[in-house]
Amino acid sequence: MTPKLAAARDPSAPSRTSFTDPRRATWPIIAIFVGPALLVYFGLTAYPAFRTIFDSFFTIDGPGAISFTGLSNYRDLLTDETFWAAVRNTFIWSFVAPVLDVATGLLLAVALYAGVPFARFFRVAWFTPVLLSYVVVAILWMWIYNYDWGAVNIGLRAIGLDSWTQSWLGNPNTALGALIVTHAWKWAGFNMVVCLAAIHSLPSEVLEASELDNCGWWDKLRFIIVPMLRPTLLNLYILAFIGKMKIFDLVWIMTQGGPLWSTETVSTYVYKRAFNWNTFDLGYPSAIAAVWFGVVCAAVMLLNRLLASRERLEF
Amino acid sequence: MAAFSLPRLASRGALSGIIALYTFYALAPFVWLATMSVRTTGEISLNHYAWPKPFHWEQFRSAWVDSDFATYFWNSTVVVVGAVIVVTLIGAAAAHCLARFQFRGNRLIYGILFSSIIFPPQITLISLYQILVDYNLYNSLLGLTLVYISLQLPLTVYLLEGFFARIPQDLFDAAKIDGYGDLEIFWRIALPVGMPAIATTLILNFIQLWNEFLFAVVLITDPEKRTLPIGIRAFMGDHFQDIGMIATGVMISVIPVIIVYVFFSEKLIRGMTAGAIK
Numbered sequence: 001m002t003p004k005l006a007a008a009r010d011p012s013a014p015s016r017t018s019f020t021d022p023r024r025a026t027w028p029i030i031a032i033f034v035g036p037a038l039l040v041y042f043g044l045t046a047y048p049a050f051r052t053i054f055d056s057f058f059t060i061d062g063p064g065a066i067s068f069t070g071l072s073n074y075r076d077l078l079t080d081e082t083f084w085a086a087v088r089n090t091f092i093w094s095f096v097a098p099v100l101d102v103a104t105g106l107l108l109a110v111a112l113y114a115g116v117p118f119a120r121f122f123r124v125a126w127f128t129p130v131l132l133s134y135v136v137v138a139i140l141w142m143w144i145y146n147y148d149w150g151a152v153n154i155g156l157r158a159i160g161l162d163s164w165t166q167s168w169l170g171n172p173n174t175a176l177g178a179l180i181v182t183h184a185w186k187w188a189g190f191n192m193v194v195c196l197a198a199i200h201s202l203p204s205e206v207l208e209a210s211e212l213d214n215c216g217w218w219d220k221l222r223f224i225i226v227p228m229l230r231p232t233l234l235n236l237y238i239l240a241f242i243g244k245m246k247i248f249d250l251v252w253i254m255t256q257g258g259p260l261w262s263t264e265t266v267s268t269y270v271y272k273r274a275f276n277w278n279t280f281d282l283g284y285p286s287a288i289a290a291v292w293f294g295v296v297c298a299a300v301m302l303l304n305r306l307l308a309s310r311e312r313l314e315f
Numbered sequence: 316m317a318a319f320s321l322p323r324l325a326s327r328g329a330l331s332g333i334i335a336l337y338t339f340y341a342l343a344p345f346v347w348l349a350t351m352s353v354r355t356t357g358e359i360s361l362n363h364y365a366w367p368k369p370f371h372w373e374q375f376r377s378a379w380v381d382s383d384f385a386t387y388f389w390n391s392t393v394v395v396v397g398a399v400i401v402v403t404l405i406g407a408a409a410a411h412c413l414a415r416f417q418f419r420g421n422r423l424i425y426g427i428l429f430s431s432i433i434f435p436p437q438i439t440l441i442s443l444y445q446i447l448v449d450y451n452l453y454n455s456l457l458g459l460t461l462v463y464i465s466l467q468l469p470l471t472v473y474l475l476e477g478f479f480a481r482i483p484q485d486l487f488d489a490a491k492i493d494g495y496g497d498l499e500i501f502w503r504i505a506l507p508v509g510m511p512a513i514a515t516t517l518i519l520n521f522i523q524l525w526n527e528f529l530f531a532v533v534l535i536t537d538p539e540k541r542t543l544p545i546g547i548r549a550f551m552g553d554h555f556q557d558i559g560m561i562a563t564g565v566m567i568s569v570i571p572v573i574i575v576y577v578f579f580s581e582k583l584i585r586g587m588t589a590g591a592i593k
Contacts, residue, residue, distance in 0.1 A: 023484075025416040029497045033412030034424055036405040037468060044465030045431045048442035055442065111334055122334060124580055126341050130587070131572050133526030135544040136565050139551060140344045143558070149363045151347075189341065194588045246435045249528040253548060267529075270437045275444075275533055282441055289437035296435050 049293070056287035061280050073287035083288060085261040086269040089176060090245060093183075093265065094299075098240035100184045102233055105191020110221055112192070113199050123196070127189040134186075134249030141182040142254055145169050169255050172262035179263055183250060187243075191236050198232040199225060234307045241303065245296045266292045348569075351562035359558050371559075378563040386539065387546030388567060394456050394542060395524045398463035403517055405464075406471030411505045413472070414479035415487065425476065432469040436529055439465075444533055454537045462530050467520045474519075474589055478512035479505060515586035518579050522572055543568040 059069045077083055108126060112119045129137065144151045145168040153165040168178040206228070210220050226233070248267035251257060257264035257272065266288065274285035351359055353370045378384045413425050443462055444453070452458030486508065490500050506513065528544045535541055541549060547564050554560060576583060 023415070023417045025412070025418065025497055027418075030412055030416060030418055032408075032498070033501070034409045037409035037428060037472065038424065040405065040461075040465050040468055041428055041431070044443065044462060045434070045439055045468075046427075048439040048446060049431075049434065051442040051445070052438050055445075108337065111330060111337075114330060116330065116334055122338060125338055127580075127584060128345060128576070129341060131522060131576055131583075132345070132569065133528065133544055133572075135526070135528055135547055136348075136569060139547070139561060139565060140348055143363075144344060151344075154364075185340070185344075190587065193584050197588065242433055248436070253528075267435070267437060270441075271529075271533070274441050282445065285437070286441050289435070289441060292435050293438040296433060300433050 052286045053290045053293075055283055056290045058283045060282040060286075069283065073284050074291070076284065077287055077291065082261055082264060082269060083266075086257075086264040086266045089261075089263060090247070090265045090267075092176065093180060093247060094241050094244040097180045097183060097244055098237045100180070101187045101240050102191050102195075102236045104184060104188040105193075105236070106195045106221075106226075106229070106233065108188065108192040109195035109199055110217065110225065112196055114217060123193065126192055129186045129188075130190045132186065135253055137182060137186050138250050138253035141178075141185075142169065145178055170259055172260045175255055175259060175263045179251060179254060182254070183244075183247070186250075187240065191240070194232060194236055195229065198229050202228055238300065238303050238307070242296070242300060245292075245299065348562055348565060351559060352566040353563075354559055356557050356559035359562075374559060374563040375567070378560060378567060382550060382560060382564065383538070383541075384543075384546065384550075384564045384567050387541050387543045390456060390540060390546075391525060391542040391544075391568075394460050394463060395521060397460045398467065398524055399517060399520045401460075402464045402467045402471050402520060403513060406468055406516070407475050407506065407509065407513060408501065410472050410475035411479050411501050411509075414476050414482075415505075425472070428472045429469050432473065440530065440533055443530070447534060454535055454540055456540055459531060459534050459540075459542070462534060463524050463527065466527070466530065467524065471516050471520060474516050474586065475509065475512055477589070478509055482508055511582075514579070515582045515589075518575055518583050519586040522575065522583070525568075525572060 056073055057068060057070055058066050059073075060066050112123060116122065132140075147153060147165070147167045147170075150168075152168060156162065156164045166174065168174050202225075206224060207220070210224055215223075246267060247265050248271065251263055251265050251268050252271065255263045257268040270285045270288045270292070273288065274282055347364070350365075350367050351363075353367045353372060353374055354365075355371055355374070358365070358367075358371075379388075409424075409428065413421055447453040447455075447458045447462075450458075452461070482505070486504060487500055490504050495503065526544060527542075528548070531542045531545045532548070535545060538549070547561070547568060550564055551561050
């Protein structure tokens, strides 16, 4: 009996069901569609992630020199001052910088919404930094922060604040701040576009009503736009937060974590220990990566939970 | 922002002032970079902020020919175009399947594919280095391409799944009645109908991978295999004082992105901000 006939007789056969209900497909068809993606995912994301966690229990000095060390990498981590400096910097960056990014984005969006001429041009112009790679942004801003001829110090000298001039990236007190400003420069346009779209999708009656009540822009922003945009703003905050927990490129090119670990982030520290210090041990950086993986996942879940319960309370 | 509570005229003026200032802040660094790319390093060190006079277009020729930026450019092109094509195809196939068919495990597979979007890169980076060394793919453009495919897969599936799910089911039912098989439906219906979303993911993936730095710097050490971001960074390390040539190299890396942006700014912005808008 050919398979076709069997299918015709037995209504539960897969090919038969796929013909009657287009929402169903046979397993081979599903495998053809999702198989390659799953293969890539398991081969190049899941397996490496698992292997990094596995490696974190070993000391790995090379392909032949692997020895099991149990939790000792994690114990070392507890007393590793550089690691804690990196964690501190990354947390400062992840919690503080997104506020700056989102607030700037929101103000820019409101400015555009207020109906300036050439709004389309401004929107495109302000978005441009988002497209530049971190390498480009880093090089540009290293020049802007240059002590002798950088725009920041030239500007300060021009308005007579010579005493404020300094080597912005070379001073441990200002280096992290300088990086955060650079990062905000790159991302403000992104937040602006999202906020603008969200403002445009607000029910227009509310804003028109406030217009009739002679409500100023500041009050409008405070009492109408910010509360109504809350989900978008929180979403942007989480997005920026995740991005900052991973930050590497900008720091690596501009300061390499220096001076005196003042800009070290977890990412740059992992990179240094794995590929740059010639310590040849891949186990210890794997442990850092594993810990940080846990921290990022936990932080994202926690933020989601917090925000989700907020939503329930307010609406 | 006290300006908002001032009388209307003053607030208009303040608004224009803020807008002008911000536009200067956002664009001036880039314009400055562009002017430096057509000036020689000697001219730049005399005055860092002068307008180019004359325009030294030959800077681009020497960056391209004498400073290996052509090699980096072509490496980037090969890796990025290859990865973008493959990731779009397999991402679209998976997204189509997840959006179209009901089967046990559908949401689980979607969750698995999407979840890695929050992974910090280090969790895969160190092992990918080991794995690529094991399979002789370290320092190879093919290895980097494979890694790039995996990096962009979650976002591609996420964006396309959302779009495919909104295509009316009737379209597929009709195709089915006309006798199309499931693969044909994907190839002849879903892909063409999904073209607007696919174009967005193509552009977005292109720009993100064109700018990628971390994985390239770990997985490529051979100067012949460098992509543009690490090539520029290496050039800067070796010729720290040669500002003119660095600026020219940077411009070479930025030009494709700007071209894409000029033609597809709407699509690109929509793609980048998809998922953030609620």
